[in-house]
Amino acid sequence: MSVLSPLARVWARLGFVRWLLLIALAAGAYWLFGRDKVDPASQVVSSVVKRGDVEVSVLATGKVEAAKTVDVGAQASGQIQRLLVKLGDRVKKGDLLAEIDPSVSQNDFDEAQMSIEGLQAQQTIKQLALQEAHLELARQKTMIEGDATPRRELEAAQINVKMRQAEIVQLGTQLRQAEIKRDKAKTNLGFTRIVAPMDGVVASIAVKEGQTVNAIQSAPTILTLADMDMMKIQAQVAEADVVRIKTGTPLYFSVLGDPDTKIRAQVLGLEPSPQTINNAIFYNALSLVPNRQGVLHQQMTAQVTFILAQANNVLTVPVGALGKKTGAGEQYTVKVLDAEGKISERQLQIGLRSNIVAEVKSGLKEGEKVVMGAPESSPQPQPERRGR
Template sequence: MLSAIYRLWSRLGLWRWILLIALAAAAYSGLGRKKVDPSSQVISSVVKRADVEVSVLATGKVEAAKTVDVGAQASGQIKRLAVQLGDRVKKGDLLAEIDPSVSQNDFDEAQMSIEGLQAQKTIKQLALDDAEQELARQKTMMAGDATPRKELESAANAVKMRQAEIRQLAAQLRQAEIKLATAKTNLGFTRIVAPIDGIVASIAVKEGQTVNAIQSAPTILTLADMDTMKVQAQVAEADVVRLKAGTPLYFSVLGAPETKIKGQVAGVEPTPQTINNAIFYNAHFFVPNPQGLLRLQMTAQVTFILAAARNVLTIPVGAIGKKGAASDQYTVKVLDAQGQIQDRTVTIGLRGNIVAEVKSGLKDGDKVVIGNGSADDGMPAKSGKVSERA
């Protein structure tokens, strides 16, 4: 029996090796094939409650709500700077002093001019008193026909002359008083004080530097009121039409990305800016800054909220399939408890960039398919995690 099998095997020649390879391949295929679990071939996400937002994103700069360039109204050398960068000052605090020598001399001269005029006025008043007495005497004598009329008329003219001189001195005194007030004001200008409460944002001069305020007031320093900050956000022309005064928003700065600061649009500037051939409009808003977190020229990542649904059932936008019979109905693929994939019709509400609101057709905890996790797309089978904000 064995010899007969051996002779048959020898006669097969090359075909015996082909037969062995075919038998081995069939055995390997039968042993290696396993039942495929559909849930292991897709990426799924759990239906859960979250916020859905339709928003416009923009980048902006943080500025002080109010800044004042404090200038010098007096010319001269900067004698002293009383503040440093970053100092917080109150309205009326001394910021800097200009050498008051020239202004002080002008003030003293104006004051002495007034004193001289007042002395002249006293002299003129005494002369008027004498003239009035002489006029009275001449009138008495004229009544007794004891003096010529010419003397009476001369006495009357003398009184009028003294009165005119006193009026002239009074006018000169008023002019001198105006000059004194001006000199006093100019002397006060040598002491530069804070016009508002704020922080010293910049200093443009140094001690010992000479400033000239004859033609224009040179800037000494800049004060910024940083208790309230202004944010200017650059919004693309395609999005700006959807913004209006009162549109809610929130933003964060690069130094504190986890802190969301809320606000609302105060207005949109009518004149655009062109940046790299693209048109942008500045939307601005104001926010309080009690903790001093916000600083000048910080970069703000701004999110303008056009519509929002809070604490609603959500699914990833990628899970939404074909449109249904109604305008808000769509088909989604759902993994059931046995791991099988089923089609289900759902009603979609607000649709954001990442997640969409589910009004009906799903419940909290359901799993929806958002992608193929087979080797064809190079992704492992898993349950996906989705951001809760659109």
């Protein structure tokens, strides 16, 4: 194997550098002289005038809630013996949801019932005593007519009748009080059976079987029922946009899980008190939608679009094609690209305008092309020739 001398190695490196220089020169020559020339007009970005819908709208983010929710509380104290529902269960009004240990309430009811029975027995005794007093009074009257008894005996018999009558009245009052106490105990006993106050879905459960609840100071929440057949959309509208929205304004919204499906509704009202979020003021716009298919759920995020104005199946042009505003009204200059690639200026009258497209009132025909943008080397627009 031969070994190159230092001088040979230097010449070899110079040869490699020469090759790199030749390649760079060839690439530069191709870039300057060998490329095909491109027609500047072909670089013009254009859009076809076509029919479509124009929508002036306000966007907002909303939240899906049940139209009606009820916190079902316990009015009786004690241990939860049975919990008959679970999350997501659909219940009807009157269905049994849970049971609290009824022993204390049952004892109160039994005690009240026995008190009533005791008073009723006393009432019977007093009525018999009253009958006896009436008999004694009649006997004394007969005897006084024959001057066979002193008058004080007659008077004592009369007083005895009145006393017995008063005792019966007093017992009647006590009996009514005892009946009220019994009815209250019966009601409290009924409170140990917690039933659904409305049709709905079990949205949350706050207790477990075996847990003790205390209803003396406040009614503890057992569970929450939600009416999921009708849902409420609560949209947060920015302060700058809320002045354009009113009751009856149409809207549609979609949820994150199904962004392509538009659910339509209308504004039922605006909450008067605003919310401050990150130093920005928002007002809640409320609407209701049926949820018969059960697609909507609590706390879903809704992308809401309020429709302020709308034009359907009209000629449209991209907003990006509009040039300077000229004259009175909504008149603009647009650049039109003809079939030969020439650009001319034309006056355009527009109607509704969204952030994307504008309605063409006059100045363009369906199928014509408007220029969205052109490079600096493109031909300058030529004044459009009108037929004589």
